[in-house]
Amino acid sequence: MASFVGYRPEDEKAHPPYLYPDYVSTRKRAPSRPLIRIPHTVSEITGPRLVRPISAAGSTDLTRFNGGEALGERIIVAGRVLDEDGRPLPNLTLEIWQANAAGRYAHEADKHDAPLDPHFSGSGYVITDSEGNYRFLTIRPGAYPWANHYNAWRPSHIHFSLFGPGFASRLVTQMYFPGDPLLELDPIFNSIPDPDARKRLVASFAIELTIPERALGYRFDFILRGRNSTPMEQAR
Amino acid sequence: MKFLQTPWQTVGPFFAPALVQPGMEVLGDANTNGKRIEIEGQVLDGDRAPVTDAMIEIWQANAAGRYDHPEDPQHNIPLDPTFHGFGRAATDKAGRFRFLTIKPGPVPGPNGKLQAPHINVSLFARGLLRRLITRIYFPDEPLNLEDPILNLVPENRRPSLIARQIDGHRFEFNILLQGDDETVFFEV
Numbered sequence: 001m002a003s004f005v006g007y008r009p010e011d012e013k014a015h016p017p018y019l020y021p022d023y024v025s026t027r028k029r030a031p032s033r034p035l036i037r038i039p040h041t042v043s044e045i046t047g048p049r050l051v052r053p054i055s056a057a058g059s060t061d062l063t064r065f066n067g068g069e070a071l072g073e074r075i076i077v078a079g080r081v082l083d084e085d086g087r088p089l090p091n092l093t094l095e096i097w098q099a100n101a102a103g104r105y106a107h108e109a110d111k112h113d114a115p116l117d118p119h120f121s122g123s124g125y126v127i128t129d130s131e132g133n134y135r136f137l138t139i140r141p142g143a144y145p146w147a148n149h150y151n152a153w154r155p156s157h158i159h160f161s162l163f164g165p166g167f168a169s170r171l172v173t174q175m176y177f178p179g180d181p182l183l184e185l186d187p188i189f190n191s192i193p194d195p196d197a198r199k200r201l202v203a204s205f206a207i208e209l210t211i212p213e214r215a216l217g218y219r220f221d222f223i224l225r226g227r228n229s230t231p232m233e234q235a236r
Numbered sequence: 237m238k239f240l241q242t243p244w245q246t247v248g249p250f251f252a253p254a255l256v257q258p259g260m261e262v263l264g265d266a267n268t269n270g271k272r273i274e275i276e277g278q279v280l281d282g283d284r285a286p287v288t289d290a291m292i293e294i295w296q297a298n299a300a301g302r303y304d305h306p307e308d309p310q311h312n313i314p315l316d317p318t319f320h321g322f323g324r325a326a327t328d329k330a331g332r333f334r335f336l337t338i339k340p341g342p343v344p345g346p347n348g349k350l351q352a353p354h355i356n357v358s359l360f361a362r363g364l365l366r367r368l369i370t371r372i373y374f375p376d377e378p379l380n381l382e383d384p385i386l387n388l389v390p391e392n393r394r395p396s397l398i399a400r401q402i403d404g405h406r407f408e409f410n411i412l413l414q415g416d417d418e419t420v421f422f423e424v
Contacts, residue, residue, distance in 0.1 A: 004307075010423075011241045016365035023246075025363025028282040029413050035369075035423040038385050042343050043356050043371075044424045046305035048295050048322030086239045097254035105250040109289070123254035159248065161255060166307065167295050167356055168424045170367065174245040191365050192243045200242055223239045 006040030007168040007225045008084060014200075016191035023187040024148050040168060047167035050093040050125075062096070062124045062138040070120035070139045072101025074215035077175070077203065078135035081128050081162065084226030088132025094222075095161040096124040096136065103142030112144050137215060143182055155182035155189065164224040175220050176202045244367075247360040249289045252326050256291060261325040263296075263337035268318045270299025270338030274406045275372065275399060278331045279359070282414030286331025290361035292411075294323045294335055294372075296354075301341030310344070339374065345384040352379035352386065359411060369422045372409050373398045385422075393420050 018030035038044075063070045081089045099105050099122060102114040106122050122141075126134045141156045157174040164170060176183060183189050183202070192198045200223075209217025247255075264270075279287040297303045302313040304320045321340075325333040337355075345351040355372040373380055375398055380386055386394055396419045399407035412418045 004309075007424075014241045015244045018365060018368075020365060023363070023365065026365060027363075028285070029287070029361060029363035031368065031418055031421050032282070032414050033418060035421050036388055037423040038388060039346050040424065041345050041351060041385070042303060042308055042310075043295070043297075043351065043354070046295075046303040046308050048293070048320070049305075050322075082239055084239045084241065086237065095255055097251060099250075107250040107252065109249055159245075159251070159254075161247070161251075166305075167358075170358060171242060172244060172247050172360060172367065173242055174248075188245060188365070197240070197243050200240060201245070222242045225241060226239075 004040065004042065004045050005231050006045065006228045007166065008228055010225065011197075013194040014192065014197040017193070020187065020191040023191055044168040045166045047165065047169065048163055050095075050163060059124055060126045060136040062120065062122065062136065065119045065121045068119035070100065071117050072120075072139035072142075074137065075140050076135065076137055076209050076211060076215050076217040077158065077220060078133070078206075078209050078217065079219050079221040080132045081134065081222045081224065082132055083169075083224050087226075088128075088130075089165065089224060090128055090130045090132055092128045092132075092165075093163055094126050094128070094134055096126065096138070096158060098122045098138065098158045099141040099144055101139050101142050103144030114142070114144065140177070140216075143180075148187060153182050153185070155180040155186050160222070162222060162224065169224045171222065171224055173222075174201060177218070178202055178205055244365060246362060246365050247291060249362040251291055251360070256324055256326045261323055261333070261335050263294075263321065263323045263335065264316070264319040268299075268338055269316050270319075270341075272336070272405055273339050274334065274336050275355070275409055276332065276334040276406070277409040277411060279327050279333070279361075279411045280331060280413065284412070284415075286327070286329075287361055287413065288327055288329050288331050290327040290331070290333075290359060292325050292327070292333050293358040293360075294337070295356040295358075296321045296337065297340040297343050299338050299341050301343045303343070342379055347384065349382055349384045350379055352377050352383040354383075354385075368413070369424055370411065370419055371397055371422070372407075374407070375399065375401050389420050396420050
């Protein structure tokens with residue numbers, strides 16, 4: 001018999017429901033039946049690690065691409081990846097993608113009539129250090145319109161994909177900017193049930209991260225699910 | 237200080253090319269141990285329209301039933317240096333995806349029972365505010381009958397978790413997001 005330490009449940013006040021009708025795309029994509037809860041086995045406790053960087057363009061400096069400098073306001077984004085016990089999570093890959101300063105993605109499906117920037121791919125990755133810290137340089141993304149409802153605009157945001165230590169601790173989320181007037185109008189942001197939990201997706205301006213004459217600093221920490229205190233006995 | 241979970245948000249429609257590169261749907265190489273298989277399928281929404289902007293990730297044990305991860309305690313079962321168990325694919329304009337991998341071995345489960353060979357699946361898309369989690373099982377697998385996870389699923393819904401064999405090495409696994417016969421999704 002081997003013992004496994006499972007992950008604590010996802011906090012249902014912190015995470016959006018699958019069906020959130022104000023976000024129109026959920027209406028035909030949300031499952032209609034309740035999820036079936038399963039115990040954590042070796043399949044959920046273990047999980048993938050990105051063994052090599054997968055993003056073709058850029059890494060921790062997204063402001064230079066294709067032999068030139070991206071347009072827009074340079075920013076530093078930095079913080080820590082921790083679990084619910086405050087334990088740092090080292091050597092995790094954060095995948096990053098975002099629109100350019102004009103609010104346009106370098107993606108064939110983005111039809112927004114705003115200019116592409118040949119020197120900005122909007123893709124990068126960063127790996128946490130031994131204390132769970134990460135840091136990268138990018139351009140502040142622009143807001144952009146979307147077809148969800150009349151005069152709908154997404155607030156400026158950066159997408160993140162994180163592999164936690166196990167399959168159960170995967171996280172995909174979006175980081176927003178403080179003081180953005182579009183936040184209260186955005187159904188994706190407001191799909192989070194607890195208003196205090198929404199605030200955890202808003203970065204804080206950090207003068208101490210700011211590089212004088214170069215780039216404004218923002219701090220954003222990620223908290224992934226923690227571990228249970230009691231192991232479960234499993235076979236073999 | 238309290239450390240509270242960071243909320244999920246949707247992956248949106250623009251995750252490629254940052255997240256998905258050609259070749260990520262191929263697991264292992266010519267030297268990998270095990271039976272080579274191909275898994276293909278289509279993702280459909282509540283109107284049975286193809287979901288053309290989804291991303292699927294798979295996570296699986298090697299042919300001997302060991303995960304390439306430090307918390308798999310089965311140290312008596314060898315790792316395969318050519319096989320890491322992770323794959324990723326985006327759906328195409330028809331909502332279709334495909335993985336080339338090897339059939340995983342059985343792995344330990346709760347209460348002294350083995351789990352039948354299975355592949356763990358995460359599905360992400362515009363309109364999914366969080367990922368959906370399911371599992372791919374294989375047909376004609378004696379261990380399916382006693383699988384501790386399949387047995388948590390009402391019998392009439394279990395077929396949605398079992399791939400259909402097309403021929404000797406090809407399997408089909410369609411994912412229906414919404415409807416009376418929608419795929420079984422798990423909370424882990």
